[in-house]
Amino acid sequence: MEKYVKHTSVAALMNRSNVDTDQIIAKQFLKKVERTGFGVHLFHDWRYLDDAGTQSNPDFELNKPVFAGAKILVTGDNFGCGSSREHAPWAIADYGFSAIISTSFADIFYNNCFKNGILPIVVSTDELKSLMAEIEANEGVAFTVDLENQSVSTPGGINIEFEIDGFRKRNLLEGLDDIGLTLQHTDKIDVYEKKHQQQFPWLWA
Amino acid sequence: MAKTMYEKIWDTHFVHQEPGQAPLMYVDRHLMHEVTSPQAFEGLKIANRPIRNRHSILATLDHCVPTKLADRINLPDPIGAKQVATMVNNCEEHGLVLYDMQSKNNGIIHVVVPEHGFVHPGMTTVCGDSHTATHGAFGALAFGIGTSEVEHVMATQCLPQSKSKTMLVRVNGSLSKYSTAKDIALAIIGQIGTAGGNGYVIEYAGEAIEALSMQGRMTLCNMAIESGARAGLVAPDEKTYAFLEGKEFAPKGEQWDQALAYWKTLPSDADAQFDRVIELRAEDIAPQVTWGTSPEQVIPVDKTVPAPSDFEQEGKQLACASALEYMGLEAGTKLTDIDVDYVFLGSCTNSRIEDFRAAAEVAKGTSVPERVTAIAVPGSYQVKEQAESEGLDKIFINAGWEWREPGCSMCLAMNGDQLKPGQRCASTSNRNFEGRQGKGGRTHLLSPAMAAATAAAGRFVDIRELEA
Structure with missing residues (x-):
């Protein structure tokens, strides 16, 4: 796995709670026997208007042009609940996200993120609100995620320190093979x- | 020091902790199916790593498997067929026990494993499947893992594991004859929420839990994951031992006595401390039905669909509004005024023989309306044969149900069984997420008896009123 480095990137806002793994990667895409190529199917039912996935849904948050290329996803409580499918983080990583910020994550999903170079960042409800507010006020704003110093900072002056297990941090920073x-x-x-x-x-x- | 059952199992399976790393936990049993394992086998191959203990593994084919007999011979979906073939090849190559589609033991992993006594009290058990929590019914620490961890366990027989917090959910008193383990599970999730169990292992205890059959306990523990918990546990007792005795993988002879003596040491000590304690009164648990797109969006069947303003938290208000829209429901509607198009009896939550008996009792002599499709999908061939020997298949067929071959079926709709957009389904499965049973499909979770009553009426029914 690659070493996790400090990065500054557009932060995309998806203000929904209890986003489950069925939404992240729908079951029809679980039949593949490879680990790759799931990004195009991320959030399929929300993201596309048709089953084939050729017509982009303009009403879906992440389809806003301003969020293109975002590496940071800011989202509601209990992200990743539901099934154990690692296809969910595979899809998220393949799409390009390397950090997810929420108030809480489902347990298995949280574990799976670390195996795939994704940093799930837990913040308080108030902190999440302030991050969301900054994106809403300034869509396309870039946040900085610094795992080494366990912080998220924004141009609006928000600076949040987050908690993470020492071993998870080290393994991600050094890209170690579990x-x-x-x-x-x-x-x-x-x-x-x-x-x-x-x-x-x-x-x- | 007094210990909980979880702590006892955890301590017994502690292997080593390197400074700065998570503790290593030894894994006794590794369950597998075709969806979450292929990439793990591939990973082993790439790294040229062998499987450490192939005897710890039991595999089945369930998720992709069609439930119509003709489709099982030639899988209509080429990608699913490849996944099935990959599983068969991987198991052959590594000498693993696989209950393939031709096996009389085939069925849903969490149904067939207990049928063969593969998981015992006190064991650590994993599977690339969140409903692994089912096996907590036996007093085993059982939880779902991702595919990278499937590979990890195959290679090392261990998992890096931090210790979870412990939650005691005590259900006092006794259930009415209309409520079931499913209703207990839904009522708990309704109370603590789908994130309420995050970071915890739950132990279910109290008179109402002790009174449950082993199958009921499996239903309850199966849904521990829907409350966000890592695992659910029920202390082993005489019912557990009676269930296991004589099963293929259960200890025999002298070892049975040894095992039994050990199992009796497992229950939490009387003065063990839990990080959180929740109490419910079984008498208060009415038959439950979900109205939204999360298992926590659940109410007793005699209530009305809530409005966003009924919730205090902003997140829950948003979730309510979006669920009402997706489900095509208006706040204030009585559940019993809602029509359904489909009824699904099955899934690793509710596809055991007792589930079919309970549903058949209600379905007997009824007739499913023309506009409703009702399918009964046994969890395994063993369940199917038992049901047929009791004539239950005839009861369902005569009432207008379809009687299918075993598999995960419409619980997750990746095998041909699925809803069409807008269709409303009364389902005995475990998740009512958007699109779970087919894109645009609307799922309401309930117990088998409630599902049978709903099938007969074509709308939700309060089974407590049926006999009145």
Whole structure:
């Protein structure tokens, strides 16, 4: 995975709560056996007027020309609820977003983001309101996301510090391979497994 | 120190913690289906990593699988067919147990796994599927993971896991005969919201939970994820042990006694502390029906559809307005005045034999109106055969229902079973999200008996009034 670097980009506003993974990536696109090419299907049912996805829906927020190329998504509570499909973050990353700002994220989606170079940023309700207000007042405004210093800053003078687990931060900043990290402890897993096997022999029967 | 059941399971599965990294948790059971695994197998291949313990894995085909017999022989959708073929190949290559479409064991992963006793109390269990929470019914710590984590578990048998907070949901008293585990699940979500459980593992306890059958507990834990929780748990008891005894993957002989002694140590200690405690009275839980596009948008069947002004939070007001528009409903409408076009009885939430018995009891002697399509989709071939041996299929067919082959079917509509835009469906599944059952489709979640009553009337019905 690539190292996560500080970036300044257009922040797109999608003021909806409980955006679920079915909306992020609809089921008809889950049949592929590859990890790539999901971005074109992101938010399909909202984004397009037709099933084929050829007619852009002008009423959908992210279709506003001013949000083109946005890497930051600012959105409502409980983003990513629903299914465990990693196709959701694959679609988000492939579309071009590398940071999502909300008051809360669904658990599995939150985990999945970190595997795909996406930084989910949790802010307070008031902080979210102020970020949304700045975008509404100045559509196309660019925010700066700085993972190293755990901050989001805006031209309007907002400066928010956010919390994140130290290990998630480090792995994202350094672009580390999670599986590789765990495999470094194969000896510990071997020892554990042997003990586990003695304690619970029926698990291996 | 007194521990919750979650903490006991967590401690038993703790492998190692490297400074600055998350703790590693050992995984006992890994369940799989065709949708969330292909990219994980591909990842292993690219990195040239073997599967650490293939015996921990049980796989099935369920999401893409058509429920019409003719379509199962030649899958009409070439992309779905490729996904199925990929799963078959991956399982063959790695020597994994797969209940493919030809197997008499085939069915929805969360239905077939308990049928074979593959998950036991105290186990850690994962699957690239959010409804893995189902297996918490056995007192196992079971949760959904993403595809990268599926790969991680295959390669290492471990997952980096931070400890969750604990929530106790105590349901006191006893349910009326018209309310079910599904109604408990929906009532809890209605109370705490779909984000209420974020960061928590929920333990369900209290008289009403103890009184539930194992199948009822599976329905309840299945929907833990709809409240945002990582997992749901119910303490194992005599019902759990009786359910497991004699099943294919259950411990045998001396090991059964050993296992049983261990399982009895699992329930939370009497003085264990939870981070949050919620209490409900079972007597207050009426049959529930969702009216909106989130499982938290739920009300008792005898109530009217709410208005945005009924909510305090701005976010919820917006969500209400947008749900009313999508669902084609006006605030103030009585649920029982709303007509449906479709009824779906099935899904990993409600497709076990007790669900079909409960629905058949209501469906018996009724007739589905011409304008309504009602489909009954067993969760597995084992359920289907059992239902047929009891004559339940005949009850449904005589009432005008379609009797299908097992699969996820219309719960997520990626297998040919789906709503048309604008169609309204009474569904025993778990999610009423926009487009979940087909683009533009309108889903209302309810219990199997409520679904059967709705099918007969062509509109929502308060089953408490049927006998009056």
